[in-house]
Amino acid sequence: MKNPSLSIIVPCLNEEKTLPIVLEKILSIKQNDLKDFSVRIIVSDNGSTDNSIEIAKSFGAEVVHCETRGYGAALDFGIKSTDSDYIIFADADDTYDFLEAPKLFFEAIKGYDLVIGNRLNKNLKKQSMPFLHRYLGTPILNAIINFLYTKSDNKIKDCNSGFRCFNRKAYLNWDIVGTGMEFASEMLVKALSCNAKISHIDITLYPDKEGRVPHLKTWRDGMRHLLQILVESPKFFYQAGTFLFLFSFIGIILGWLVGPVKIGIFNILGIHSMLILLFLGVIGLSIFSIGLGLSTKKKNLPKVYNYLINLSEDKLFWFSVLTLIISLGFILILFILWARNGFSNIDFSKDTIFFVSIGTFGIQLVSSIIFSHLIKRV
Numbered sequence: 001m002k003n004p005s006l007s008i009i010v011p012c013l014n015e016e017k018t019l020p021i022v023l024e025k026i027l028s029i030k031q032n033d034l035k036d037f038s039v040r041i042i043v044s045d046n047g048s049t050d051n052s053i054e055i056a057k058s059f060g061a062e063v064v065h066c067e068t069r070g071y072g073a074a075l076d077f078g079i080k081s082t083d084s085d086y087i088i089f090a091d092a093d094d095t096y097d098f099l100e101a102p103k104l105f106f107e108a109i110k111g112y113d114l115v116i117g118n119r120l121n122k123n124l125k126k127q128s129m130p131f132l133h134r135y136l137g138t139p140i141l142n143a144i145i146n147f148l149y150t151k152s153d154n155k156i157k158d159c160n161s162g163f164r165c166f167n168r169k170a171y172l173n174w175d176i177v178g179t180g181m182e183f184a185s186e187m188l189v190k191a192l193s194c195n196a197k198i199s200h201i202d203i204t205l206y207p208d209k210e211g212r213v214p215h216l217k218t219w220r221d222g223m224r225h226l227l228q229i230l231v232e233s234p235k236f237f238y239q240a241g242t243f244l245f246l247f248s249f250i251g252i253i254l255g256w257l258v259g260p261v262k263i264g265i266f267n268i269l270g271i272h273s274m275l276i277l278l279f280l281g282v283i284g285l286s287i288f289s290i291g292l293g294l295s296t297k298k299k300n301l302p303k304v305y306n307y308l309i310n311l312s313e314d315k316l317f318w319f320s321v322l323t324l325i326i327s328l329g330f331i332l333i334l335f336i337l338w339a340r341n342g343f344s345n346i347d348f349s350k351d352t353i354f355f356v357s358i359g360t361f362g363i364q365l366v367s368s369i370i371f372s373h374l375i376k377r378v
Contacts, residue, residue, distance in 0.1 A: 004109055005038040007084035007168075008101065010061075011074035012043050015092040016050040018209055019043075023059040025098040033102040043092075044078030046070070052092075072176070072183025079171060088165045090117075095128065095206050096163040103201050104165035113170040113196035114187075116156070117163030117203035128205040130218065133160070137222050141185065141229065148233045149192040157200045159188055160225070170196060181221040182228035189232045193300075237291025238302040244284030248277040249361065256354040274353040281361060289368030296375045309372050316373060320366045327362030330355040 008026055012019060023041070030039045043056040043063050056063050066077035079087050086108055090096035096117065108115045119129065120138070138160045146155050162184060174190040176183065191198065230236065252274050259269030295305040311319065334355040 003037050004085035005040075005083075006034065006086045006088065006105060007040040007042055007079075007082040008098070009075060009078040009082075009087055009089040010041075010043045010056075010092045011046060011071055011078065011089070012048055012052050012056070012092045013046040013074070014048045014050045014052060016048075016052050016055055018094040019052055019055050019092050020059070021094045022092050022098055023056065023061060026061075026101075027059060029099060029102055034105070037105075038084070040082055040084060042078050042082060044074040044081070046074040068179055070179035070183075071181050072186075073179035075183060076176060076179075079168065082168070084168060086165060087168050087171065088163075090163040093208060095208060097204055097206065100163075100201075100203050101165070103203075104163070107199050107201050108165040108167065110199075111197065112167075112199045114164065114166040114191050114198045116158060116188075116198065116200050117161050118158045118200040119161055119163075119203060119205040120158050121202040123202060123204040125204065125206050128207045132218060137218070141222075141225055144226070144229055145185070145188060145192070148229070148236050149189055154192070154198055156188060156192075156198070160184060161203075163203055166191075170194075178228060180224055182224040185225045185228045186232075189229055193232065231294060232298070234291040234294045234298055234305060235302055237287050237294065238305055241284050241286070241288030241291060242304075245281050245288060245361075246284075248281030248284055249357075251277040252281070252354060252357050256350050259350060271350055271353055274350060274357070278353060278357045278360070281357065282364065285361060285364045285368070289364070289371070292368055292372045293375055296372055308369050309376065311369070311373075316369070320370060323362045323366045327359045327366075330362075331359040334359075 008030075010019075010022060010026075015022075023043075026041050030041065041059070041061040043052075043061045044066050045053055045056070045063055046066050046069060053063055062081075064078055064081045066074045068077070075089055078089070086105060088101050088105060090098060090101070100117070104115045104117055120134075124134075138158065141159050142156055145159050150156060164187075170191070171187075174187065174194060174196075176186050176190060178186040251269065255269035255271075255274040255277070259273065260267045260271075261269050291302075292305055292308060295301045295309055301309075334352060337351070
């Protein structure tokens with residue numbers, strides 16, 4: 001049987017200091033560990049103005065030019081410039097050791113769609129990863145991805161690793177569109193959503209070379225990763241928003257009907273509790289609305305989202321009209337009560353909070369449904 005082919009992709013933007021070191025290592029594994037395989041070395045240049053392109057060509061690497069700026073754009077362009085069976089990529093800064101690349105490749109050809117180089121192990125070199133990345137950013141993003149997308153047998157260990165090997169055909173099915181650092185998270189989330197078979201191999205991470213300016217921006221790129229992870233999970237917004245709203249709405253009704261209730265030294269379900277519940281209900285509906293908006297561009301939706309965004313125009317019209325009539329009706333009752341007091345200070349009571357809550361919730365719900373239908377038409 002013919003051995004699978006491999007392309008090693010190196011994204012590059014002004015890396016003349018470290019690119020020779022990286023390419024020398026790649027040539028070494030090509031001539032030794034991977035000598036029985038067809039291996040292409042591709043430098044995906046992203047607009048370098050130094051000597052990176054000349055250096056790449058001097059080592060015999062293929063140079064492709066990606067005009068769209070961004071780490072993800074350069075990688076995607078390089079991947080789509082080859083027809084190899086498998087792809088390995090890592091940065092051109094020599095923080096990842098390409099001499100370890102064969103470990104990932106030999107693991108991948110066992111039948112895995114994606115093999116991730118896990119940096120978070122005893123081989124992690126001192127000062128190779130900023131404290132915030134090591135103990136806050138990466139663990140939190142790992143936890144969010146695992147909570148939203150994984151099962152007990154496929155937990156992600158290092159979501160931000162930039163050293164990966166994967167099956168190119170599988171990658172094309174994932175339909176990755178991110179152009180920046182969020183590319184790494186989008187790949188994981190979409191691979192998991194497609195039930196990809198994923199493995200991890202421990203690797204070594206080294207500090208940046210002295211004098212090199214990192215391309216990574218901690219807070220900007222961290223937020224990009226977080227947004228990319230969340231944008232693929234309308235289900236999370238549906239579940240969190242629905243739970244928070246129903247909890248608040250039921251609490252407000254109970255407060256209106258039976259509150260306040262004394263439990264020990266505490267009084268609950270009075271006007272102060274109802275105000276807090278009103279605030280939480282607005283937050284819950286806002287979270288629900290985010291998921292509803294995202295659902296207009298996604299598949300495999302919660303049934304409620306699928307129903308709401310696919311309402312026929314006549315049903316949308318009458319649902320909106322009836323909900324607004326009810327909501328505005330409660331606001332009108334409140335206005336009448338205020339008028340009876342000569343438009344002076346309104347009586348701050350359970351009724352007031354209840355009427356405001358119903359009106360607010362109804363108007364917010366209608367607004368979010370109409371907004372989702374507007375997004376569908378963009």
